Amino acid sequence: MALLVGAGAGLGSVAFRWLITTFTHLLSGHADYADAGHAANGHVPWLGPYFVLLAPVVGGLLYGPLVDRFAKEARGHGVPEVMLAVAKRGGRINPQVSVVKALASALCIGSGGSVGREGPIVQIGSALGSTAGRLARVSEHRMRLLVACGAAGGIAATFNAPLAGVFFAMELILRDFAVEAFAAVVLSSVTAGVIGRAAFGNTPFLVLPPFHVDHVAQFPLFALLGGLAGAAGVGFTRILYLVEDACDWAWRGPEWLRPAVGGLLLGVLLLALPEMYGVGYPVLEKAVHGGYLPAFLLLLLIGKVFATSLTIGIGGSGGVFAPSLFIGAMLGAAYGNAAHQLLPGTAGTTGAYALVGMGAVFAGASRAPITATVILFELTGEYTIILPLMLAVVLATVTSRLLSRDTIYTLKLRRRGIDITAPAPQFGGKHVSAVMENPPDPLPAATELTDAVERLHMPGNGVLPVVSASGRFLGTIDACQVTQALADGADDDLEPPPTAGQIAVLTAHVTADMPLSAAVAVLASTPGTPVPVLDPGDHHLVG
Known part of the structure; x- marks a missing residue:
């Protein structure tokens, strides 16, 4: 299953x-408009550079109704929804999210949305993993694992960074480093990485020059940069949600129209600062190579913070990982320039500070230090930068924790009243067997649906378990499933009507020896629905 999910995420x-x-070329006339200056769109040259006022509006008119009609969870940066699905919903993600998210995010980025592609690809891969788990009727634990496999595969393929994909999934999605989980996620990441390299070549998604740390006196400079980057990550997080709140307060129209109307504001910003168009990797690379003056680097930093915040605030779809790297590169390059002016014989190259700043700002925003370290190492292939990078990333993480309780991902959930980091309640060591109730008499798998209807009509039998001839638990059925199956069968006189075993769904369940503290997550993800209790040995229904 991990191999299949990895292949799906890679494709x-x-x-x-x-x-x-494709959408970037259609809507801007360039492969990547961020590095084109104030150039005109070749498709509408008579508009000159002013086409950027209309591009976000056209994109919003396309993806706004798409998201509002088919998958509202595709709005925003995506990763919090995946974290919530794994932590609270048993890994269940709407299967149509993958298609809607891909189209909406591609339209948003292609029309000038200043967001990244990692959030969408994580959500796309995770939705594929969840769909595969649902089709195979795997347990809830395996479903979560397949979601993480999809996330890892998406990161590995789109950024040609298989190690970063693994640690992103383990550190942010699963928040667990168990051996079984690690093995499955690695398999998925490798599979997706092979497909990605076959399609995009064996090169990183950013082309960065080699850098070296030549003087031990540079380490205090990197340490100070780590603290500044941690503060910048927290500042980016707060401004992002402040702008989103302002957009929520100001907008009074239908949600499907919000991206198009808000796109006018984004277009004005893009007209003033075209470097904010799309993901902006060419601008990032140029900054790392020392192509901008310090004052303009700070302008790009501020511009990216507000451009990304505005894109998300108006209902755009895209990630915040790439903007974090962009902000870090601008901060690091400006800091490196200042250090070189003050200590010309000691500070070293500006590009090294830009690279370290990229990882440190992402660590400050996400509080994922392992992922931040690994992805920058994969990008550069320079082992000599590992020590200053680790130092800055750890200090950025510590600074972020001192300044803020939440990360850029968890704050979105906490604002909705959801705390995925809260410790599980304590139940004094009790197990599920201590509180389970006797189950209703199960239906044999061969039971005809007309007979199942009579049982479902009886009080207290809204959901019935289904067992095989050997007594093995197969799943549950309810009145809605039976009604739909009977309606479908009425249209086809050639096929025999299905039985209870054929329509049974393997829902979330627990085992009798499971601690109550572990069962709470399952109960929370299935409110109002009876949760089957199975014998841990032979998978028979016991409560």
């Missing part, structure tokens, strides 16, 4: 990047 990444390239 999804290829398709998603193709969609971004």
Whole structure:
């Protein structure tokens, strides 16, 4: 299953990047408009550079109704929804999210939305993993694992960074480093990485020059940069949600129209600062190579913070990982310039500070230090930068924790009253067997649906378990499933009507020896629905 999900995530990444390239060329006339200056769109040259006022509006008119009608969870940066699905919903994600998210994010980025592609590809891969788990009727634990496999595969393929994909999934999605989980996620990441390299070549998604740390006196400079980057990550997080709150307060119209109307404001910003168009990797690379003056670097930093915040606030769809790297590169390059002016013989190259700043700001925003360290190492291939990078990333993480309780991902959930980091309640060591109730008499798998209807009509039998001839638990059925199956069968006189075993769904369940503290997550993800209790040995229904 991990191999299949990895392959699906890899192919999804290829398709998603193709969609971004296609829509960017259609709506801007360039492969990547961020580095084109104030150039005109070749498709509408008579508009000159002013086409950027209309591009976000056109994109919003396309993806706004799409998201509002088919998958509202595709709005925003995506990763919090995946974290919530794994932590609270048993890994269940709406299967149509993958298609809607791919189209909406590609349209948003292609029309000038200043967001990244990692959030969408994580949500796309995770939705594929959840769908595969649902079709195979795997347990809830395995469903969560397949979601993480999809996330890892998406990151690995789209960024050609298989190690970063693994640690992103383990550190942020699963928040667990168990051996079984690690093995499955690695398999998925490798599979997706092979597909990504076959499609995009064996090169990183950013082309960065080699850098070296030549003087031990540079380490205090990197340490100070880590503290500044941690504060910048927290500042980016707060401004992002402040702008989103302002957009929520100001907008009074239908949600499907919000991206198009808000796109006018984004277009004004893009007209003033075209470097904010789309993901902005060419601008990031140029900054790392020392192509901008310090004052303009700070302008790009501020511009990116507000451009990304505005894109998300108006209802855009895209990630915040790439903007974090962008902000870190601008901060690091400006800091490196200042250090070189003050200590010309000691500070070293500006590019090294830009690279370290990229990882440190992402660590400050996400509080994922392992992922931040690994992805920058994969990007550069320079082992000599690992020590200053680790130092800055850890200090950025500590600074972020001192300044803020939440990360850029968890704050979105906490604002909705959901705390995925809260410790599980304590139940004094009790197990499920201590509180389970006797189950209703199960239906044999061969039971005809007309007979099942009579049982479902009886009080207290809204959901009935279904067992095989050997007594093995197969799943549950309810009145809605039976009604739909009977309606479908009425249209086809050639096929025999299905039985209870054929329509049974393997829902979330627990085992009798499971601690109550572990069962709470399952109960929370299935409110109002009876949760079957199975014998841990032979998978028979016991409560």
